[in-house]
Amino acid sequence: MSSRALTVTLNYDQSKKFAIVLNTHAPKEAILRQARNKFRSKTLSLVFLRGGAHLKDGADLPDSITQVWISKGEPYSGPPIDLTRSTQPGEVRTIGEKSFIDHNAVNQLRLVGVLEGVHVAVGMPDLHPGSRFPIGCAIAAEGIYPALIGSDVGCGIALYRLSSSPRSVSNPSKLASLLRGLDEPWSGDVPAWLRKYGIERSSHFDANSLGTVGAGNHFAEICSVEKIADATVAESLRITEDCLYLIVHTGSRGLGASILSAQTTTESNPYIPPTSPELQEYLVEHDYAVRWAVANRDLVAHRIRQCIYWPSDTRKPMSSWSDDLEKIVEVTHNSVTRHALNVNGETRELWVHRKGAAPADKGVVPCPGSRGDFSWLLQPTGDGQINLQSLAHGAGRRHGRNALHAGTKIAKSSLTTTTLGSEVVCTDTDLLIEERPEAYKDIGGVVGDMEDQGLCKGVVVLRPVVTYKIREGGAARKPDRE
Template sequence: MTMDDTPQAPAPTLVASAGQWIEGAAVQQLAAVAAWPGMRRAVGLPDLHPGKVTPIGAAFASDGLLHPALVGNDIGCGMSLWSTTLKRAKAKPVALAARLHGLDGPWDGDTSARLAAAGLEPTPCDAALGTIGGGNHFAELQAIEQVCDAAVLTALGLDAERLLLLVHSGSRGLGERILRDHVERHGAAPLAADSDDGRAYLARHELARRWAVVNRALIAERFAASLHTEVSCRLDICHNSVSAALVDGCPCWLHRKGAAPADAGPVVVPGSRGSFSYLLQPTPDSEATLYSIAHGAGRKWKRSDSRARLQRRFTPQSLSRTALGSEVICEDRELLFEEAPQAYKDIERVIADLVDAGLARVLAVLRPLVSYKLRARVRA
């Protein structure tokens, strides 16, 4: 092969307006990943921000190769939205928050039976089934603040007079174990999808993805029991995954790292704990952006920077109630500062970028009432 024949790395696509805050390190990571072996496309979304090695808020298409690092250690992480029977007119955030206890320890039910009902075998990580975890994971009681498309909301079974529950969690230690095993055997190297190792990774990935769905469902049920309500799942969307797709007319592997699918129906894109969330109808034929949209607001500050910037300005008590009047349950002081609203981008700007790019339209605006992260004063 001559120098002129050397394949060129694809130029990454960045979906963001001039007014959007995108850290330079995230753009550099996006360009670096675009040069990885087999890469066909790399797309950064408006919530793009730096990760440890690869950016978050991005989608990547590769030819024939699986890159487990692009999925990360929380395989199957996603958002599920649940309707409840709680009446909005009677909702008092302080009273609701007071009823949420005993949700961080292991579930006292039969995890093997629960997994079997979903067609899954037990795993070594099942003690964490039904728990939220740390980082940016949460469960949040919400009210419908604004209806933009009543017909779609009705079709989804959403009632503006009833509260909703949004659950954000993933495969907990199971996904971490899968990535760790891969790194121990292969380092940062990709896997040929048609190899034995590639097929084995895809099988473990599918296990973790389905485990994460069960985890979110059990979290919702534990919340429902604490609040004496019924819940019903209205959507469940994964934003950390790899799947087969057709891009540029060619079969490839679509990796999403903090990117919600645009071709799987309505999606909730949450802001910080102190801002609104948005129920969106994505544009399903958005091949130019790898059929993906933003999965949240995206971080503006690193976790360590958040603590340094905020600890002198705010007390834990002041961060436990937001400007919107919602309650935040987080009894881990460091996590409370790391996940403060100020550490995140402006969700309204992120949504505007998606809408302006023709990637989605707003179905409803959701107001936070109670955001639950952690009762126990330990790291999850």
């Protein structure tokens, strides 16, 4: 192999790169050796060619290759191969003046905009980099890209009324102490629960994962009303200042990831054209994961209510549970749905992929902050064209997980009580650090950016009382990623 110049780029943060002169018959080993030194990371293990193909051990580099991407094992996030580029790249928009938006996330969004069939890609104010594609965005395309929906198909947020009378149990420490057994498998009739949601099939995720929050950025949060900004809408939702409410943010707990894995066995970012028979086959699996995730959120909510109000009555008949908890709002923010959109003056039916974006055509949308910040309920406004019928799904990360471990060590006790006086239940020390409030953007700025664009208006502000992350599961449970 003759000497040649090669640009080596860090897959996760593509602003980091260096050039080398390669003159070896074992290019992968040489590239990794220098990359580990330059990027100061011993865990770098994969070399990607443009488009996501792996450079295999002992294989030579084709003469046409001038750049490679180095990965710790996360999926490829570099540009697509030239053949998959659209001849007319889609429009890329970002919404956000008050909110910090990482340039790496914008770069990832731009790469999405050149994919075949993509017409518009919109970054919400909570936009932040993902391992491969950005989180906090909506993408309108002619066909479907399963990887643009993410691995947690069906992930979303639901809001419930936890108490139907003036709050009787609002002490954070007392409430936190009551939340037990929520990481363990539910002991009830799982098939019967799923049948309530039209699910007749089974998966190996049912028995151990249904009714659990999971890790990562997922949570269940007991909250109270801090402020009602729109009394008319709040009244229509039957939200009052003297009750407790529950936010549940979780998804399909591995089921969605298994569906994505089946789609990406031979290609890292497959595209299903609108005329392909595979499109309907994929939608069947997608819709299954979405229904499963809704069932999961409801069961998490019922288990939490059982912990608080029926701690000794563990055998209360499931048939009576539906009358005990009122669901106020339900949204799915990892999904794909069909919408009529105006593209260059022409109305087109397109598939809107939401990867961490809430639908704005289903009514009021919950927009949670960090565990140390307020959460909002938002009323969508406008015609939904500029934002692809979507809103931010939360505050969005400002800092990556690894960055939160740098600097002075923080006492665990200081992370379980927030500046708002709420309690955090989390026995995984790493997760406590990675999910602390400073990791997230200011929710007020995110909401303000959308209000300034005429996309929504604030309805209710909720104050956290107890945020449940994980207790018995500790660090043993694999995090769910959006």
